[in-house]
Amino acid sequence: MIYVGLGQDSHRFEPEDSIKPLILGGTHIPGYPGLQGNSDADVILHAVTNAISGVTAMNILGAVSDRMCLEEGLTDSSNYLREAMNHLGRRRPVHLSLSLECARPKLAPHMTAIRTNLSRLLDLDPGHIGMTATTGEGLTSFGRGEGIFCTAVLTVSED
Numbered sequence: 100m101i102y103v104g105l106g107q108d109s110h111r112f113e114p115e116d117s118i119k120p121l122i123l124g125g126t127h128i129p130g131y132p133g134l135q136g137n138s139d140a141d142v143i144l145h146a147v148t149n150a151i152s153g154v155t156a157m158n159i160l161g162a163v164s165d166r167m168c169l170e171e172g173l174t175d176s177s178n179y180l181r182e183a184m185n186h187l188g189r190r191r192p193v194h195l196s197l198s199l200e201c202a203r204p205k206l207a208p209h210m211t212a213i214r215t216n217l218s219r220l221l222d223l224d225p226g227h228i229g230m231t232a233t234t235g236e237g238l239t240s241f242g243r244g245e246g247i248f249c250t251a252v253l254t255v256s257e258d
């Protein structure tokens with residue numbers, strides 16, 4: 100049995116002088132302001148978490164993550180992803196496809212680190228994690244550098 104989950108997320112950048120770090124896919128990207136949100140606002144991990152919820156029909160981002168963030172102080176978004184994974188049961192991720200739209204940061208130098216981290220979080224071979232990025236020719240606020248948009252498609256199998 101094969102399941103496919105679709106997730107997406109977007110966040111706006113903090114002001115340029117913000118000291119909040121930019122975290123993408125659990126990786127610190129130096130040289131840019133962070134993203135707005137109560138948590139680390141990791142737009143990649145949020146899109147992947149939503150894709151897992153697309154399979155499990157158990158939504159984590161929202162009420163559950165707000166409780167974890169605001170009441171338990173868990174701002175690292177990998178906690179939300181792990182919580183979503185807990186509902187997969189005997190199903191296992193077998194492939195992840197990520198598509199980002201942004202003008203900044205330049206992602207190419209960080210893709211290996213991001214894919215390695217996602218591989219660890221999802222227990223998935225890095226070779227089964229595809230990741231593309233586009234500026235969309237600057238047609239949207241993401242392409243103009245105001246924030247980052249991420250779409251995730253997760254394929255999960257059950258033996």
Ligand SMILES: [Zn+2]
Pocket residue numbers: 108109110136140141142145
């Ligand atoms: Zn988010």
